[in-house]
Every structure is written in C-alpha cells, then in structure tokens.
Amino acid sequence: GAVVSQHPSWVICKSGTSVKIECRSLDFQATTMFWYRQFPKQSLMLMATSNEGSKATYEQGVEKDKFLINHASLTLSTLTVTSAHPEDSSFYICSASQEEETQYFGPGTRLLVL
Amino acid sequence: QQPVQSPQAVILREGEDAVINCSSSKALYSVHWYRQKHGEAPVFLMILLKGGEQKGHEKISASFNEKKQQSSLYLTASQLSYSGTYFCGTEPAGGSTLGRLYFGRGTQLTVWP
Numbered sequence: 001g002a003v004v005s006q007h008p009s010w011v012i013c014k015s016g017t018s019v020k021i022e023c024r025s026l027d028f029q030a031t032t033m034f035w036y037r038q039f040p041k042q043s044l045m046l047m048a049t050s051n052e053g054s055k056a057t058y059e060q061g062v063e064k065d066k067f068l069i070n071h072a073s074l075t076l077s078t079l080t081v082t083s084a085h086p087e088d089s090s091f092y093i094c095s096a097s098q099e100e101e102t103q104y105f106g107p108g109t110r111l112l113v114l
Numbered sequence: 115q116q117p118v119q120s121p122q123a124v125i126l127r128e129g130e131d132a133v134i135n136c137s138s139s140k141a142l143y144s145v146h147w148y149r150q151k152h153g154e155a156p157v158f159l160m161i162l163l164k165g166g167e168q169k170g171h172e173k174i175s176a177s178f179n180e181k182k183q184q185s186s187l188y189l190t191a192s193q194l195s196y197s198g199t200y201f202c203g204t205e206p207a208g209g210s211t212l213g214r215l216y217f218g219r220g221t222q223l224t225v226w227p
Binding site: 002004032034036041042043044045046049051057093097101102103104105106107108 | 116146148154155156157158161201203212213214215216217218219220
C-alpha cells in the first residue's frame with residue numbers, strides 16, 4: 001500500500017518552455033500533497049503544500065507564478081514549471097499523506113532545461 | 115526550519131553499528147526518518163510523535179527527545195542493504211503546519227562487506 005507515482009520520470013526541455021509534472025496516489029486518497037526539489041547530494045527542499053480543492057501554500061522564496069500547483073482531486077496533483085530556465089534543472093519529488101501523517105514519496109522527476 | 119544532521123557521512127563494515135543524529139532549533143511535533151538510495155525516492159522508515167518515544171523497525175530504531183529537540187536513529191548489526199542517505203524530516207510544533215516536513219542535509223551511510 002501507500003504507492004505514489006510521478007510522471008514523467010525524466011524530462012528534457014528547451015529554455016522558455018513549460019513543463020508539467022504529475023503526482024498520483026495510487027492506492028489511497030491523499031488529503032495533502034507536497035512538492036520538493038532536490039539538488040545533487042543536497043537535502044529535500046519543501047516548495048509547497050497543496051490540499052485538494054484549495055490554493056497551494058508556498059514556502060518562502062518559492063515563486064508561485066513560476067511553479068504552478070494544481071490539486072484537482074484526492075489522488076492527483078500537478079506541478080507546472082513555467083518558462084523553465086537552466087537553473088530550474090533539478091530533481092522534483094512529490095509526496096502524499098493522509099490527515100497530516102506519514103508522507104509517502106513518489107519516485108521523482110528529473111528535469112533538465114537546456 | 116531545516117534541522118541539522120550529523121555526521122555527514124559514515125562508512126561501516128557489515129555488522130557494525132551506527133548512530134545518526136538530528137537536531138532542531140525549533141520546538142518539534144514529530145520527527146520522520148527516511149532512507150534514500152541513489153536516484154530513487156526516499157523510503158519511509160518511521161515516525162516519532164511523542165517526546166521520549168522510541169520506535170524500532172527490524173534492526174533500525176530511533177528515539178525522540180522532545181525537550182532537547184533532538185532525534186537519533188540507531189542502526190545495529192548493519193547490512194549491505196542499509197547503504198543509502200538517511201534524512202530526518204521535522205514537523206514544527208504549534209499551529210497548523212499542514213504536516214509540512216523540513217529535511218536535514220542527510221547522512222550518507224556506506225556499508226562494506
């Protein structure tokens with residue numbers, strides 16, 4: 001149980017394009033989903049927290065117009081990196097939880113912006 | 115908000131023990147421990163919710179000292195499969211945090227045969 005998937009696993013795009021990453025909880029309904037980014041050999045940095053049907057709560061320093069988050073249902077959240085630039089290249093990981101307890105992580109999406 | 119983990123890296127022989135520490139400057143509601151292997155998602159190990167709580171998972175256990183705002187992860191009789199980077203995630207106490215976790219920089223554990 002508690003499986004979270006992400007799609008795509010890898011994405012390479014040109015600078016200036018937008019990229020959408022999906023996060024799905026496959027066998028449970030996630031009241032809350034979280035988005036993190038991780039640079040090589042660095043920690044997981046929380047970007048935003050989203051609850052189904054409401055606006056995401058962004059961490060300080062994270063541009064909400066740059067990283068659009070939509071939590072359309074209890075099993076799906078999407079992160080769109082708008083007008084991506086090379087400095088946005090990173091490993092993006094989502095996690096999902098029920099009732100603010102254990103977070104289960106997806107396998108991550110590697111984004112490379114050329 | 116980010117907790118401090120120590121040590122940064124540990125190298126062990128199979129069967130040896132290790133302790134990984136996690137400390138926060140903020141009051142904590144809970145501490146979560148994860149292990150991440152290279153290129154993979156973090157895998158949940160355990161959550162500690164109460165001050166003084168101790169939990170075990172196979173030969174991996176942890177303690178949470180709420181007053182000191184610290185948690186320690188204990189790995190005994192280490193196995194090759196224990197290799198990976200261990201992260202502690204802390205949830206601040208007080209108010210509605212929506213279950214947010216703030217992660218330390220990780221401790222890289224390598225177990226050799």
